[in-house]
Amino acid sequence: MADEATRVMADETALHLRRISKQYEGVTVLRDIELEIAAGQVHALLGGNGAGKSTVVKIMSGVIPPDPGGSMSLWGKQISLPVSKAYENGLAVIHQDLGLLDNMTVLENMGVSSHYGARILGRISMRSERRLCEELLAEMHLDVSPDQLVSTLSPAVRAGIAIARARRVMREYSDKYLFVLDEPTAYLDARESEAVMRLMRKVADSGCAVMFISHHLKEVMDTADHISVLRDGRVADSFPAGAGDKNRIITAMLGRELVEPYPEVRPIAGGATRLDVRGLSGQVVRDVSFEVRAGEILGFAGLVGMGHEELPYLVAGSGAATQGTISVDGTDISSMSIRERVSAGIALVPGNRQRDGVWPDGTAEENVVLTATVAGRRKSLNRRGERRSAATLLARFGVKPPDPARLAIQYSGGNQQKIVLAKWLSMGPRIVVLDEPTQGVDVGAKFDVLSEIAATAAAGGAVLMSSGDYEQLAAMCHRVLVLRHGRVVAELHGRSLSETTIAAAVHG
Amino acid sequence: MIVRSEEETVPAEQSAGRHGRRMGGHSALLGFVERYGLLLLLVVECVVFSLLLPDTFATVGNFKSMASAQAITLLLTVALALPLRGGEFDLSIAGLMTASGAVTAVLLSNGVSLVVGIAAGLGLGLVVGFVNTGLIVRLGVDSFVTTLGMSTALGGLAYAVSDSTVVVNLPEGLLALGREQFFGLQSVVWIGWGIALVAWYVFEFTPFGRYLLFVGGSPGSARLAGIRVNAVRTAAFMACSLIAAFAGVLLIGNVGQMDPSIGSQFLLQPFAGVFLGATAITVGRVNILGAIIALYVLEVGITGLQLMGAQPWVSDVFNGTALVVAVTLSLLAARSRRRA
Structure with missing residues (x-):
């Protein structure tokens, strides 16, 4: 060198x-x-x-x-x-x-x-x-x-x-x-x-x-x-x-050998179509259509500004779509607000964790139970119930330390991402949309995060994952769509799906 | 950002187990002192002044008068705490209080019925809240500057409405609302405590109270979680204006006249109260209990000093200094909580 x-x-x-x-x-x-x-x-x-x-x-x-x-x-x-x-x-x-x-x-x-x-x-x-x-x-x-x-x-x-x-x-x-x-x-x-x-x-x-x-x-x-x-x-x-x-x-x-750096992803169990996107356009995205079945993990790749990073937000409703329809289990959600989409079972794990993912000055508990609070429509908070479910969630997602009273900002990046995942996956989403789910997350925590994503798919969720990490996409996804100038230019799956084919399609 | 903060957290991460559960991660003793330090200060103030001034300070009458003197300020403090918990300023509260008091006073002294007079004052609150939210929430204008301008304009409006004179001969009904004694205390005191109690409950035990913090601390993630960020902020400003307008009505009922120059002295203490209050009870967050304690710390301090013969200007120096100390302390408290 x-x-x-x-x-x-x-x-x-x-x-x-x-x-x-x-x-x-x-x-x-x-x-x-x-x-x-x-x-x-x-x-x-x-x-x-x-x-x-x-x-x-x-x-x-x-x-x-x-x-x-x-x-x-x-x-x-x-x-x-x-x-x-x-x-x-x-x-x-x-x-x-x-x-x-x-x-x-x-x-x-x-x-x-x-x-x-x-x-x-x-x-x-x-x-x-x-x-x-x-x-x-x-x-x-x-x-x-x-x-x-x-x-x-x-x-x-x-x-x-x-x-x-x-x-x-x-x-x-x-x-x-x-x-x-x-x-x-x-x-x-x-x-x-x-x-x-x-x-x-x-x-x-x-x-x-x-x-x-x-x-x-x-x-x-x-x-x-x-x-x-x-x-x-x-x-x-x-x-x-x-x-x-x-x-x-x-x-x-x-301090040990990581035998398999990526969790096992189960083949799609022949599930029905969960998410059906037709002719979707946004700021960059142009006329994109795809289906995601229950249990499927669909990846999106592309260079910065080519649209793959916009798609998650269009589906979750935080970016405005200019055209197209989005259906979840047959119900059109295109005109729904973010809140309505959340109750329809769409969870978005955003790319900018510091800005959109966690509330830094909130405790781990307050962050992790938020979706339940929003969905709960209760007049007052059930503090004891929150503490209990927060403790369970932090333990289940391997957040270290699992201390509900600790502020989110006091956790490392990897643990913050686990908190964000716990917040969203705990609501039992039908659709999980992820933008760079392992950004700034170390190798050990990365495995935990990806395992939870795989588990959500295995439980029948439809997962959309946008990432610039081609190796991760190849390892985790059943299919990958590559976008250029907002349009889908390649669909990779099965044998045609690997780190190199993604890279080739992205830069091609 | 991520990396720079991550390793700072290592020590606390490892020491967290030793100290058990608390917000933020200090030692138990330090946490206790931090939470209840302000309350302790209040107690110390009372004890010291009682020892120094057994005949004037340590009397039931003095405590009653301190409570009455702070009742209107308490209402404004609660009003201010709403937008501030969501990270926004509302400096228009003092101006609004004066203007709504003036509107109500002028209408009532001209023989309009009590209900209509009060409704007009509260109505002004709704209008101001509406304008504030339109500019701040919808358009995104800076809240500090917007409400600063609004406050000055409303202060001027109070002079215009009252023709720059002190409005007297207010109806009995209004005076009863502000002065009637219950269990030895004036009605304003009870109303102030009542509204503070409601606000405390809303802040600590309802989703709305938590959304306010969330919206102030991380609007992006709040929005993605399905919280209607703009609705929460709008509600905070509207409630703030309504309470401030109500404070105006109570003020004239309590004082028995409407002096358009009265408003300016009411702005500083609520701010000092909210910021100083954020250094106690739920350290690092705007909270009602802390704000109330802070307010009484200020009142007892000023009253005690004045009873010892201090000049009237002492209260300005005391309040102003307290505000500066308060914002500094609340910043340091928040920072140490993040670090620890």
């Missing part, structure tokens, strides 16, 4: 962490972390939700102090802990949201972290700003105009701009940079993720070092030179990419 040039520089160490530990209120979060990243290296940091990845990053960037006893060096220089001003020593953390100002131009974004090269009330020299911006864009091989609005750019280019901006801040102090990217691809489709991966490769090949956090094992295997896996606050495994495969990562993450 690393070419000649990088191999020459590889003996230079970008980052070296030794014996980094962290306790919170007597609970050990990190224990004796050892981590070494070479110049020119793309280093992947993996681990389940709560394994300690973000804590490591926060200690590296100085957001939180480590416990005494450890040490850290950047580009060969010993750093005094806790870290202050990491960027002066050539370390920049690029957060998942990138911190770009969407409604401003590339030029304006580029200078925002460095006062546009002027004193706080000094005059900004637009000419030198522009020159600098163009220089940075060229260094990163980014083909965009400085005057373009950031909101119009693709995710990978935006990531590039965030890196260029960090570079600008750091170059006053040093010419060696380590970039840490926190889940840069979590919300991107396959093609955009690949673009981000290529970008990281380019950055690393120019002599910098890159560390990134990811849940996508495939992109990790494709891009990383070195892989470190955290589990329970320790480095469970760390190896050059050539020395291990996916299974080695999964084993390190889980």
Whole structure:
């Protein structure tokens, strides 16, 4: 993976962490972390939700102090802990949201972290700003105009701009940079993720070092030179990419071998048509028709903006359909409100968990019993009954810890998703519509989540699943429809259904 | 977002088992102090002032007068708590109270029947609620700015209606509504407590009370769960306006006259009460019990200081400071709950 040039520089160490530990209120979060990243290296940091990845990053960037006893060096220089001003020593953390100002131009974004090269009330020299911006864009091989609005750019280019901006801040102090990217691809489709991966490769090949956090094992295997896996606050495994495969990562993450990464999906039991969609159109979706039988899991795939991500919301009624009919067990629900569709048995597990899935300040109990509360039409709440059913649900869906009084926001992403699933699947839905059901969910929790989905289908529900994870679609679905420009361009099932055929149809 | 918060939660996740069940995840003692700290403060205030001022503060008469003085404010606090629980401001309550009081007073002093006069005041509440929801809920205008403008306009309207004079000679029936004594306390006090009791029940024991929180905290997921988000917000604003208008009617019945300049002094305490109240009982959430306790903490504090000879301006300083402290504390409380 690393070419000649990088191999020459590889003996230079970008980052070296030794014996980094962290306790919170007597609970050990990190224990004796050892981590070494070479110049020119793309280093992947993996681990389940709560394994300690973000804590490591926060200690590296100085957001939180480590416990005494450890040490850290950047580009060969010993750093005094806790870290202050990491960027002066050539370390920049690029957060998942990138911190770009969407409604401003590339030029304006580029200078925002460095006062546009002027004193706080000094005059900004637009000419030198522009020159600098163009220089940075060229260094990163980014083909965009400085005057373009950031909101119009693709995710990978935006990531590039965030890196260029960090570079600008750091170059006053040093010419060696380590970039840490926190889940840069979590919300991107396959093609955009690949673009981000290529970008990281380019950055690393120019002599910098890159560390990134990811849940996508495939992109990790494709891009990383070195892989470190955290589990329970320790480095469970760390190896050059050539020395291990996916299974080695999964084993390190889980502490055991995951025999079958996907749950068994039962064949359709010859059930009747549950959901019948005819000529459905929405914002992007154009004239789409399909049927889903009881017990069937139907998948939707496509590139971002091609319509597969809109379909779940059209069926659930939160997106407005412009044409077409939707029938559930023979009853036309096209003109029903969301509320009526919920009572007709349609459950939507949305893609944006933080915004649409959970109520962060509500307790696990309040979140999980919500559908029952809405459906109940009771004048007053049955608090005791709620507590009991919440406790049962949290246990059944494997939410950890199963504490009904805990706030949703205090749970990890995977557990929040289990809460959302519990909320919807507990109402015994006839139709379950899912948008990226395992987004931001670690491998162990992913299996639990998918098992519940398979169980719902086995119990006679009709399941619709939209996802950019082709492997998951191939493993879980009986059939997959691929959309392009809002229309169905391929229907894959049986032998024609695999990760590669989906990818081929999507990009075809 | 997801990842950044996830690992912060690790310590509490592991320590959760040790402390048993509670909202949020503090130690049991800390949780108790947090929940009942405000109540404790109220008790301490009463004890301290009683010891310092045995002849003036520690009298039945003083406690009765404090209760009466806070009755109208209590109503406004309950009114304000409705939209605030749903994450929206309503600053128009004080202006609306004055305007509805003025409308009712002018009609009644001109010989209109009691029922029609009161209905007109409440009707104004419905109209204002309707306009507020039209702008805020339907169109999506910012609630803070909308209701700030509304409050000022209504305050002006009160002057216009009353011809910038103090309206007197109100009918006996209205005065009875505001002043009649039951079990030693004025009717306004009982009405205030009654409405607060209803609001407490609605907040804590009905789906509506929970939907308000849900709609304020996560409108997206509330909508997808089948909650009629706009209907819930509309109901909150309408109920708020209606209660505020009713407060206006009670106010003139209690005071016995209508002074159009009276409204401004009623806005701050409800806000301080609701925000300070959100730091107690159900910590981090707008709740009625907390708000009532907070209101009495303010009243007892101010009364005590004034009885000790403090100047009248003390109450403004006290209330204003309390509001700032209250919002800060409620923010910190919410944050620590999220973190823990």
